[in-house]
Structures are given as structure tokens and as C-alpha cells.
Amino acid sequence: MPTLVTDHWYDFRDLSNLSRVILEGIDKVAPYELAYIVAPIIGFVAAFVIFVLPSQLFVGVYGERRIIGRMQARKGPNRVGPFGLLQPVADALKLLQKEALTPTAADKTLMWAAPVFFVAPAVLLFAVIPFGPRMVFADVPAGLIFFIAVSGLPVLAAFIAGWSSNNKYSLFGAMRIVAMSISYEVPLVLVLLCVVVFTNTMSLPGIVEFQVDSNLWLIFMQPLAFVVYFIAVSAELNRTPTDIAEAESEIVAGYLTEYSGMKWGLFYGMDIGYALAAAAFASTIFLGGWSMWGLEQWVPPWLLFIAKTHLFYFVFIWTRGTLPRLRIDQLMGFAWKFLLPLAVFNLFLVSLERLWWNESDLGGGIVFIIMAINIPASAIAVYLWARFLGYKPERIPTRPRLVREAGGYVPVEDPAAGGQ
Amino acid sequence: MSEIVQSEPFVMNIGPQHPSTHGVFRVKATVDGERVVDAEMVLGYLHRSMEKLAEERTYTQNIPFTDRTDYLSSMSNNLGYCLAVEKLAGIEVPPRGQAIRVIMAELQRLASHCMGAGAFANDTGAWQTPIMWFMREREKILDIFEMTSGARLTCNYMRIGGVAFDLPDDFEEHVRALIGPLRETIADGEGLLSGNEIFLARARNVAVIPQELAVNASLSGPMLRGSGVAWDIRKADPYCGYEQYDFDIPIGYQGDAYDRFIVRLEEMRQSLRIVEQALEALPGGPHSTEVPLALRPPAGEAYARIESPRGELGYYLVSDEGPSPYRFHIRPPSLINLSVLKEMTVGGSIADAIVALGSIDIVVGEIDR
Numbered sequence: 001m002p003t004l005v006t007d008h009w010y011d012f013r014d015l016s017n018l019s020r021v022i023l024e025g026i027d028k029v030a031p032y033e034l035a036y037i038v039a040p041i042i043g044f045v046a047a048f049v050i051f052v053l054p055s056q057l058f059v060g061v062y063g064e065r066r067i068i069g070r071m072q073a074r075k076g077p078n079r080v081g082p083f084g085l086l087q088p089v090a091d092a093l094k095l096l097q098k099e100a101l102t103p104t105a106a107d108k109t110l111m112w113a114a115p116v117f118f119v120a121p122a123v124l125l126f127a128v129i130p131f132g133p134r135m136v137f138a139d140v141p142a143g144l145i146f147f148i149a150v151s152g153l154p155v156l157a158a159f160i161a162g163w164s165s166n167n168k169y170s171l172f173g174a175m176r177i178v179a180m181s182i183s184y185e186v187p188l189v190l191v192l193l194c195v196v197v198f199t200n201t202m203s204l205p206g207i208v209e210f211q212v213d214s215n216l217w218l219i220f221m222q223p224l225a226f227v228v229y230f231i232a233v234s235a236e237l238n239r240t241p242t243d244i245a246e247a248e249s250e251i252v253a254g255y256l257t258e259y260s261g262m263k264w265g266l267f268y269g270m271d272i273g274y275a276l277a278a279a280a281f282a283s284t285i286f287l288g289g290w291s292m293w294g295l296e297q298w299v300p301p302w303l304l305f306i307a308k309t310h311l312f313y314f315v316f317i318w319t320r321g322t323l324p325r326l327r328i329d330q331l332m333g334f335a336w337k338f339l340l341p342l343a344v345f346n347l348f349l350v351s352l353e354r355l356w357w358n359e360s361d362l363g364g365g366i367v368f369i370i371m372a373i374n375i376p377a378s379a380i381a382v383y384l385w386a387r388f389l390g391y392k393p394e395r396i397p398t399r400p401r402l403v404r405e406a407g408g409y410v411p412v413e414d415p416a417a418g419g420q
Numbered sequence: 421m422s423e424i425v426q427s428e429p430f431v432m433n434i435g436p437q438h439p440s441t442h443g444v445f446r447v448k449a450t451v452d453g454e455r456v457v458d459a460e461m462v463l464g465y466l467h468r469s470m471e472k473l474a475e476e477r478t479y480t481q482n483i484p485f486t487d488r489t490d491y492l493s494s495m496s497n498n499l500g501y502c503l504a505v506e507k508l509a510g511i512e513v514p515p516r517g518q519a520i521r522v523i524m525a526e527l528q529r530l531a532s533h534c535m536g537a538g539a540f541a542n543d544t545g546a547w548q549t550p551i552m553w554f555m556r557e558r559e560k561i562l563d564i565f566e567m568t569s570g571a572r573l574t575c576n577y578m579r580i581g582g583v584a585f586d587l588p589d590d591f592e593e594h595v596r597a598l599i600g601p602l603r604e605t606i607a608d609g610e611g612l613l614s615g616n617e618i619f620l621a622r623a624r625n626v627a628v629i630p631q632e633l634a635v636n637a638s639l640s641g642p643m644l645r646g647s648g649v650a651w652d653i654r655k656a657d658p659y660c661g662y663e664q665y666d667f668d669i670p671i672g673y674q675g676d677a678y679d680r681f682i683v684r685l686e687e688m689r690q691s692l693r694i695v696e697q698a699l700e701a702l703p704g705g706p707h708s709t710e711v712p713l714a715l716r717p718p719a720g721e722a723y724a725r726i727e728s729p730r731g732e733l734g735y736y737l738v739s740d741e742g743p744s745p746y747r748f749h750i751r752p753p754s755l756i757n758l759s760v761l762k763e764m765t766v767g768g769s770i771a772d773a774i775v776a777l778g779s780i781d782i783v784v785g786e787i788d789r
Contacts, residue, residue: 251770404668412648
């Protein structure tokens with residue numbers, strides 16, 4: 001692997017140079033310790049200014065509404081600023097002005113605390129994500145565990161929100177989100193365990209390095225893990241088709257029913273934050289992070305990473321714009337009966353392959369053999385398990401029967417053969 | 421529930437202000453966890469005493485009232501009421517007037533089913549997309565209503581003895597321009613939802629109404645046809661010359677929410693067929709007969725019924741030779757279709773209850789009147 005980047009501050013393929021140069025400058029004029037205080041702040045502000053904030057505001061709020069608008073045969077926000085680009089700003093200002101009502105019967109302390117609990121983990125999540133070759137804010141050896149642990153926290157905040165609102169709809173939303181999170185964490189963690197077993201590391205930069213070294217992304221090596229991860233994470237994030245905790249047509253707004261003003265705005269904004277974090281995490285783990293088969297030499301790697309993250313996020317928007325919502329029992333059944341066994345199967349398969357890799361002397365080329373095995377094996381596993389559970393793709397009539405004359409009841413001779 | 425985990429049912433209000441009650445309608449649902457154990461309807465939030473008010477006004481003055489009962493299908497309501505008065509007073513409608521009425525009633529059915537199918541998709545959680553597609557087509561129909569009658573929602577277009585105005589010159593052109601895109605939108609909605617695995621999981625075998633229950637509860641319209649009963653007033657008791665048009669009655673298989681949805685979509689196709697035929701054979705001549713403004717029908721009673729988008733819409737009128745009806749009664753299809761709500765929802769989950777309610781396609785203005 002050729003050296004990716006130089007150490008010049010003007011090499012924008014690696015923004016860590018810039019911050020290092022700034023830090024060295026501070027180091028010359030200020031006491032030694034100050035650099036250590038300033039470094040996290042600069043890193044964090046840089047990550048936020050470059051990635052999180054614009055993504056959240058202009059992709060999460062504006063882009064999502066705009067894209068869904070196109071899907072729904074309407075224009076979306078197009079009034080505030082050029083092309084409606086300032087709509088997120090206008091929204092935020094409006095939310096700040098609105099009164100944040102607290103019901104009399106609510107637990108006021110907890111109801112005010114819940115949005116804060118919800119925001120903090122969303123900010124933390126980006127700490128372990130590698131934006132570029134050396135651009136990781138905290139290179140934690142067990143970054144994957146950190147991510148799983150922190151991304152479980154908002155569920156607690158949502159539960160606090162639903163419980164403290166003292167509203168039946170909110171309570172339903174809270175119970176649903178807890179039940180769903182518990183169910184979907186299990187396959188989620190299991191497929192991430194597959195990744196850890198396969199790559200032999202828990203550090204996120206390490207996983208990216210693995211994919212760069214083997215010249216193949218993990219989505220090709222472990223397609224089943226990717227599918228399970230995607231479904232599980234969209235359930236965790238409460239996105240359609242699994243948004244049962246905020247199911248608008250059933251329980252009004254779920255755990256957010258009693259929230260208004262900026263208290264609601266924090267939940268809304270950070271929902272996008274979590275979705276972005278999950279998208280960033282998925283592109284790190286499964287889509288090779290900042291790597292793109294050599295293209296990162298020419299294009300800034302962090303730009304590739306942002307592009308991948310937004311591609312992933314677009315899929316979230318897409319499913320939201322098109323799919324109906326599942327019922328809670330169907331959703332739970334899907335997690336326990338379908339995703340969990342597939343995740344266990346994948347773990348078994350991947351562990352065997354890792355063992356074989358350790359023993360064999362095929363070198364780096366073995367990943368292509370593993371890809372050739374895993375893609376059909378995953379498809380076969382999904383198909384066989386569906387058949388085992390009794391799912392048969394029957395031909396359901398999508399057109400009603402047609403009769404010429406009015407009369408009484410027309411019995412169905414053969415439902416499958418009816419229709420047109 | 422096991423003996424360790426104790427659970428007790430509690431009452432949850434779905435409505436009167438809820439995104440999925442389609443108006444100011446309330447269900448007092450007793451739920452045990454996610455399961456609905458009892459459902460009680462609370463009606464009357466939109467009661468405007470229309471039947472009583474109508475006794476104080478002349479027969480012609482009552483037409484705007486009917487607009488405001490089922491506000492998603494005002495043309496059909498106008499038609500039903502005018503048919504009842506015509507039956508009472510023995511008034512003949514010229515052929516052109518009848519053909520215009522058929523076109524308008526079918527366009528209204530299309531507009532109403534656009535709303536019904538879209539709102540049902542919304543209730544299953546297909547967040548806004550299908551309803552927006554259908555609304556786009558509905559807007560075009562409402563544009564046609566506007567250019568014909570001057571109003572989009574409360575048209576007040578039918579008159580006793582015909583219709584208020586003749587069709588505008590470019591009417592036919594506009595309606596023909598509508599038919600193709602509407603067919604495409606129906607196919608799009610079908611493509612997005614009908615074969616969708618999640619939609620099937622949500623709508624199939626949910627809120628099943630067996631045919632015995634459907635007939636015994638006196639259901640009508642897509643609710644009845646979804647249960648496999650071939651019944652359509654347009655075929656069984658034709659009015660306005662429906663017998664000369666060629667169309668089919670779509671009927672479902674097992675009476676679940678999914679059947680009602682596909683029946684609605686197919687009815688839209690059949691309505692388009694009727695509109696095409698009626699446009700093709702639009703007769704000339706007057707659009708209305710002369711009827712005295714202060715109409716005093718002979719003493720007696722009359723009941724006229726039509727197939728409104730929601731089912732059998734009946735108007736029952738009693739005359740005492742006065743200028744206003746002695747008794748004015750509406751048989752609202754929504755109210756009677758809603759009567760099976762308890763049978764549909766109890767035993768299912770809350771999500772199923774919402775789907776059941778959406779599949780009835782109620783209009784609360786008509787229920788409460």
C-alpha cells in the first residue's frame with residue numbers, strides 16, 4: 001500500500017495535518033498543556049462543522065424533505081432562501097420561538113431531562129468514526145463496542161420521555177421502542193460480532209484498514225451480515241417501515257406526543273443525527289469507510305466517506321418514502337424468528353472461514369474465494385430459512401373478481417385462481 | 421398473560437383528535453397491552469341537525485345541505501336528494517341531464533376513492549406517498565368540478581329536474597385528458613401497494629367481515645362487495661340510465677381490509693369506463709326541465725337510493741303538499757358501514773384497529789349530519 005498522504009498542512013486529503021499544524025503553533029506560544037485542551041475542541045468542532053452539522057441540517061432536514069417531496073409528486077421546501085436551502089434555519093428559529101409545553105400531570109424534571117439525554121450520545125457517536133486515514137477523533141481500540149454501547153442510550157432517553165409525559169400514547173410509544181430495541185439489539189450485535197471475528201479487530205480504523213488491505217469491502221465478503229445490520233439498524237432508528245414507536249397513524253407521535261417547541265426539535269434533530277451516525281458506521285464497516293480502490297489518492301478520502309454515508313442515508317429516506325409500516329408483533333417475530341437465526345448462521349460460517357484463513361497459505365486472495373462462497377451461501381440460507389418457517393410465496397390475487405349482474409353472495413371457488 | 425406478569429386493560433381514546441380517525445370521531449378502545457378487547461364508538465361531534473333544518477327550507481334550498489353531509493362526494497349527495505324529490509313530484513329529467521349526472525357522479529366516485537384508497541394506505545403506514553399520488557389526480561377532478569359548477573368541494577350542481585348549468589365547451593377535452601393519467605396512477609398505486617409484502621402483512625386477514633355479517637349488518641358499497649356479495653344499486657335498481665352503460669361489479673374474496681382496498685381501485689377503473697361511455701354518447705337537448713322554484717309535491721312519501729362512493733345513499737322524503745319537506749331523512753352509508761367496527765377491531769391489535777377503520781372509509785360529516 002503506497003503512502004496515502006503527505007504531512008503538508010495544505011494536503012487536504014488529510015485534514016489532521018491542518019489541526020496538527022495549528023496545534024504546533026499553539027504549542028510554540030502557549031504552555032504545553034494547552035494544546036491538549038485545545039486539541040479535542042478543535043477536532044470536535046472540525047468534525048462537527050465539516051460533517052455533522054451540514055449533514056444534519058441540509059441533508060437530514062432539507063434533503064430528506066426535498067427527496068420525499070419528489071417521491072410524493074410535490075416540490076418540498078422551496079421558499080426560504082435559494083431553492084429553499086435555508087428551510088432548516090427557519091425551522092430551527094420557529095421551534096425556538098414556540099412554547100415548550102409541559103403537561104400538568106407530567107414528571108417535569110424527567111420530561112425536561114429526556115431531550116438532553118437524547119442529544120448527548122448522538123454527539124458522542126461521531127468520536128470513533130474514522131473520517132479519513134488519520135482523521136479519527138478518538139482511536140479507541142474497542143471503538144465498535146463503544147459505538148454499540150452509546151447507540152443504545154437514546155432508547156433510555158426515549159423511554160424516559162414516553163414515561164414522564166404521562167400520556168397513554170406516549171407510554172405505548174415508550175414500551176414499543178424498548179421492546180423493539182431489545183429485540184433488534186441481539187441480531188445487530190451478533191452480526192457486528194461476525195465482523196469482529198472476521199477482521200480480527202474491534203477498532204473502526206482497523207476495520208477500514210482491513211478492507212483496504214484485502215482490496216475488498218466487507219459488504220461483499222459478508223452480504224448476510226450487511227442485510228441483517230441494515231434491517232436491524234433501521235428498526236433501532238425508528239425509521240419506516242419499522243417506525244412503530246412514533247407510528248403516526250396509530251399512536252399519534254408515540255413518545256413525542258406531548259413534546260413541543262425546541263424540546264421536540266432536539267428529538268427530531270437528533271433522530272437525524274442517529275441516522276447519520278448509523279449510516280456513517282455502516283459505510284465504515286461494510287462499505288470500506290474512506291477507501292475506494294485507489295481513488296482516495298486523488299479525491300479527499302473524507303469526501304468519499306461523506307458520499308458513502310449520504311448514499312446510505314438516502315436508502316433510509318427511500319424506504320421511508322415508499323414502504324408501509326409493520327405491526328409490532330410482526331416486527332418482533334421478524335427479529336427473533338428470522339434475523340437472529342440468520343445472524344447465528346452467519347457467525348458460524350464466518351468463524352469457520354476465519355479458521356480456514358488462519359490455517360491456509362492462500363494469502364490475501366482468499367477473501368475473493370470467501371466472497372464467492374458467502375454470496376450464494378447467504379442467499380440459500382435466507383431462502384431455506386424462509387421455507388423452514390413456512391413462508392411460501394403464494395400468488396395473491398391483486399385484482400378483485402368481476403361480475404356482470406348484481407345478485408347475492410358469490411362464493412370463492414379457488415382464491416388463488418381468481419382475479420385477472 | 422402469565423401469573424407473574426399481571427396486566428389489566430385500560431381505556432384509550434382514539435380520537436376525537438387523532439390523525440387516523442378521518443374527522444372528529446372517537447373510539448373508546450379498551451386495550452390490554454397492544455390488544456383491543458373492547459371498542460365503543462362515540463359519535464355526534466359533527467352533528468349539525470341537517471335533517472331538522474331541512475324541514476324549514478324549500479326543496480331547492482335543501483340541495484346545498486346535502487353537499488355538506490358527505491363532503492367528499494357532494495355530487496352524489498345532490499343526485500340522491502334530487503332523485504328523491506323527482507320521485508316525489510313525478511318529474512322527468514331530460515336525457516342530457518341524466519348523462520351529465522352520471523358523468524358527475526362517476527367523477528365524484530373517482531375523487532372520493534382517490535381519497536379513500538390513499539388514506540387507507542396512509543393508515544397502514546405508507547407515509548404520505550400513495551395519498552399524494554392520488555390527491556394529485558383528485559385535484560384534476562376537482563378542477564373539472566370547478567369549471568362546471570363553480571365550486572370544488574361543495575358543488576351544489578344538481579337541481580330538481582336536471583343540473584344547474586350545461587357543461588362548459590371544453591369539458592369533454594378536460595375529462596379525456598384526465599382519464600389516461602388517472603389510469604396510470606391507479607396502476608402505480610397498485611404496483612406500490614398491492615403486491616407489497618408489508619402491505620399484505622398489514623391488510624390481509626385483518627378486519628375480516630364474513631358475508632353473513634356483511635349482509636346482516638346491512639353494509640353496502642365497497643364494504644359489502646369486499647366480502648364477496650355482488651350488490652350494486654347501479655345494477656340492481658338502476659337510476660339515471662345506468663342500465664345503458666357497460667361496467668362490471670368488482671367483488672372481493674374473503675372480506676378483509678385488503679379486499680376492500682383492491683375493490684376500490686377496481687371500481688375506479690370501472691368508473692372510468694362509464695365516464696368514457698357517457699362522454700361518447702352524450703345526447704343533446706336541454707340539460708334540465710323547468711321546475712317551479714317553490715315546488716309543492718303532492719302529499720306522499722318517496723325513498724330514492726343511489727350507489728354513492730361509500731355505499732347505498734338513500735333519501736327519504738315525506739311531503740304534506742307544503743313548500744318544504746315534512747320529513748327529511750338520510751340513510752348515510754358511512755354510519756351503517758361503521759356499525760361493524762366492534763366486530764372488526766376486537767381481538768386485533770391497535771394497529772389493526774386503525775387499518776379496520778381506514779378500510780371503512782368513513783366521512784364523519786355524513787355520520788353525524
